[in-house]
Amino acid sequence: DGGITQSPKYLFRKEGQNVTLSCEQNLNHDAMYWYRQDPGQGLRLIYYSQIVNDFQKGDIAEGYSVSREKKESFPLTVTSAQKNPTAFYLCASSLIGGSYEQYFGPGTRLTVT
């Protein structure tokens, strides 16, 4: 079955530690995205990538970093510089062209204490 996987589902970290969230897709999509979701604020775009080895900042990139070394993978690192990292993180992918509808992974809930 084609789809997007995110791991782990739940992640707990101590303040000051970097943490990497995994996102893999086997849909052969060119574009991949990372969103942060907080209650009542909808989805906010962190980073996105259209092709391998290239990515752009979204609306709230500060304190986050990404890489796109393979078409299938787009990991997100939440660094210690992110002031309020506790949130639900969603990865998505889409084709380039057409209507650009996005396919979402199941999400990772990160809790930092």
Add this chain to the structure above:
Amino acid sequence: AQSVTQLGSHVSVSEGALVLLRCNYSSSVPPYLFWYVQYPNQGLQLLLKYTTGATLVKGINGFEAEFKKSETSFHLTKPSAHMSDAAEYFCAVGTGGSYIPTFGRGTSLIVHP
């Protein structure tokens, strides 16, 4: 620039009643319009989309939406609510010139027995 407004952060209906979730958008070019559903602690799933052609779009789970250009609206409806419809619903707008959709803040649908 494009934007989306979802009227009402919460909508409450009785089981069997009509569901109406409102979405208005702004876009300087013909839009692509989407409705996504999110169940608790899960990713988003595409309900339906409008790209071109017929303005009444049917989606999964008995939902439909009508694109009204003159009103810049894309309201989501379902004739009879079911308990399983309780979820968060997001409206999104995209255009052919940008593969980054803009999401509304979401509407939480509550279904009472």
